[in-house]
Amino acid sequence: xxxxxxxxLLPGERRxxxxxxxxxxxxxxxxxxxxxxxxxxxxxxxRDIPRHTHHLADEMVYVLEGELGVYFxxxxxxxxxxxxSSSCPRESRTR
Numbered sequence: 001x002x003x004x005x006x007x008x009l010l011p012g013e014r015r016x017x018x019x020x021x022x023x024x025x026x027x028x029x030x031x032x033x034x035x036x037x038x039x040x041x042x043x044x045x046x047r048d049i050p051r052h053t054h055h056l057a058d059e060m061v062y063v064l065e066g067e068l069g070v071y072f073x074x075x076x077x078x079x080x081x082x083x084x085s086s087s088c089p090r091e092s093r094t095r
Contacts, residue, residue, distance in 0.1 A: 005033065
Protein backbone atom coordinates (compact mmCIF):
# COMPACT_ATOMS: atom_id res chain seq x y z
CA UNK A 1 0.00 0.00 0.00
CA UNK A 2 1.43 3.36 -0.89
CA UNK A 3 2.17 5.77 1.94
CA UNK A 4 -0.32 8.35 0.65
CA UNK A 5 -3.25 5.97 1.28
CA UNK A 6 -4.07 5.57 4.93
CA UNK A 7 -7.37 3.97 5.94
CA UNK A 8 -8.83 4.51 9.38
CA LEU A 9 -12.35 3.29 10.08
CA LEU A 10 -14.37 3.70 13.25
CA PRO A 11 -16.37 0.77 14.64
CA GLY A 12 -19.29 0.08 12.31
CA GLU A 13 -17.76 1.96 9.37
CA ARG A 14 -17.14 0.14 6.10
CA ARG A 15 -15.63 0.66 2.66
CA UNK A 16 -17.65 0.10 -0.52
CA UNK A 17 -17.07 -3.40 -1.89
CA UNK A 18 -16.95 -4.76 -5.45
CA UNK A 19 -20.50 -6.00 -4.98
CA UNK A 20 -23.26 -5.01 -2.57
CA UNK A 21 -22.90 -7.01 0.64
CA UNK A 22 -25.47 -7.48 3.42
CA UNK A 23 -24.83 -5.69 6.75
CA UNK A 24 -23.18 -8.68 8.52
CA UNK A 25 -20.30 -8.31 6.02
CA UNK A 26 -18.30 -5.12 6.43
CA UNK A 27 -15.45 -4.40 4.01
CA UNK A 28 -12.61 -2.77 5.93
CA UNK A 29 -9.99 -2.82 3.13
CA UNK A 30 -10.37 -3.71 -0.55
CA UNK A 31 -7.83 -5.23 -2.90
CA UNK A 32 -7.75 -1.86 -4.69
CA UNK A 33 -6.82 -0.19 -1.40
CA UNK A 34 -3.81 -2.48 -0.89
CA UNK A 35 -2.47 -2.89 -4.44
CA UNK A 36 -4.05 -6.35 -4.55
CA UNK A 37 -2.16 -7.61 -1.50
CA UNK A 38 -5.20 -8.27 0.69
CA UNK A 39 -8.77 -7.44 1.47
CA UNK A 40 -10.17 -7.39 4.99
CA UNK A 41 -13.76 -8.05 6.00
CA UNK A 42 -15.45 -8.08 9.38
CA UNK A 43 -18.16 -10.73 9.43
CA UNK A 44 -20.86 -11.55 11.98
CA UNK A 45 -22.01 -15.08 11.19
CA UNK A 46 -25.65 -15.98 11.74
CA ARG A 47 -25.51 -19.06 9.48
CA ASP A 48 -22.99 -21.21 7.65
CA ILE A 49 -21.07 -19.77 4.73
CA PRO A 50 -21.52 -21.76 1.50
CA ARG A 51 -18.56 -23.68 0.10
CA HIS A 52 -16.39 -21.32 -1.94
CA THR A 53 -12.95 -20.87 -3.48
CA HIS A 54 -10.79 -17.75 -3.44
CA HIS A 55 -8.90 -17.64 -6.73
CA LEU A 56 -6.85 -14.47 -6.22
CA ALA A 57 -5.86 -14.52 -2.57
CA ASP A 58 -5.35 -16.68 0.50
CA GLU A 59 -8.09 -16.54 3.14
CA MET A 60 -7.44 -15.89 6.80
CA VAL A 61 -10.01 -16.03 9.59
CA TYR A 62 -9.60 -14.58 13.09
CA VAL A 63 -12.27 -15.46 15.66
CA LEU A 64 -13.32 -12.66 18.03
CA GLU A 65 -16.28 -14.31 19.80
CA GLY A 66 -17.81 -17.78 19.90
CA GLU A 67 -16.35 -20.72 17.98
CA LEU A 68 -15.86 -21.34 14.28
CA GLY A 69 -15.46 -24.67 12.51
CA VAL A 70 -13.85 -24.47 9.07
CA TYR A 71 -14.10 -27.04 6.29
CA PHE A 72 -10.82 -27.08 4.36
CA UNK A 73 -10.86 -29.12 1.12
CA UNK A 74 -13.81 -31.12 2.50
CA UNK A 75 -12.28 -31.90 5.92
CA UNK A 76 -13.71 -30.23 9.05
CA UNK A 77 -11.08 -28.67 11.31
CA UNK A 78 -11.47 -28.57 15.08
CA UNK A 79 -13.53 -25.56 16.24
CA UNK A 80 -11.53 -22.38 16.70
CA UNK A 81 -12.22 -20.50 19.96
CA UNK A 82 -11.73 -16.73 20.35
CA UNK A 83 -8.24 -15.34 19.63
CA UNK A 84 -7.46 -18.20 17.23
CA SER A 85 -6.76 -17.78 13.54
CA SER A 86 -6.90 -20.12 10.54
CA SER A 87 -5.52 -19.60 7.06
CA CYS A 88 -6.40 -21.34 3.81
CA PRO A 89 -4.30 -21.03 0.65
CA ARG A 90 -5.86 -19.68 -2.53
CA GLU A 91 -7.58 -22.26 -4.75
CA SER A 92 -8.59 -24.38 -1.73
CA ARG A 93 -12.30 -25.04 -1.18
CA THR A 94 -13.52 -23.70 2.15
CA ARG A 95 -16.76 -23.07 3.99
